[in-house]
Amino acid sequence: MASINPYLHFNGNAEEAFQFYQSAFGGEFAALVRFKDMPGDPNYPIPEDEGNKIMHVALPIGKHNVLMGSDTPSFLGVHNENETRSKISISAESKAEADTLFHSLSSGGNVEMPIGDSPWGSYFGMFRDRFGIEWMIDFDPKYQGERS
Secondary structure, three states, X not given: OOOOOOEEEEOOOHXXXXXXXXXXXXXXXXXXXXXXXXXXXXXXXXXXXXXXXXXXXXXXXXXXXXXXXXXXXXXXXXXXXXXXXXXXXXXXXXXXXXXXXXXXXXXXXXXXXXXXXXXXXXXXEEEEOOOOOEEEEEEOHHHHOOOO
């Protein structure tokens, strides 16, 4: 079966964002490549001041998921960080894990829906993190085999 892994684009702060995500999820980066590490392409020159920006970063989460991202080089434009983006949905294995992830990732961000019991029966919260990425954290005991 194919897997789906989110890929996030940043305006020069991918490294800061992924260090933040690593602090919430734990683990080690499977890849961290800077633009200066790539062979040059005369059609798409990377300005010297962008050489240390992230060309690709991958953070494994859990057994089968990878959160990936990169900085967007200036020649490709700037992302509107307040636009509506798709949300990243995390299915936690327990209420405690849901609380930990919600509070870690929403730190410095904007909570749209505090984590708590939802009308559809799960434990749910939603926010935009300090980097503008939107998240949904959910724990549903029907799918985890845990009763809280």
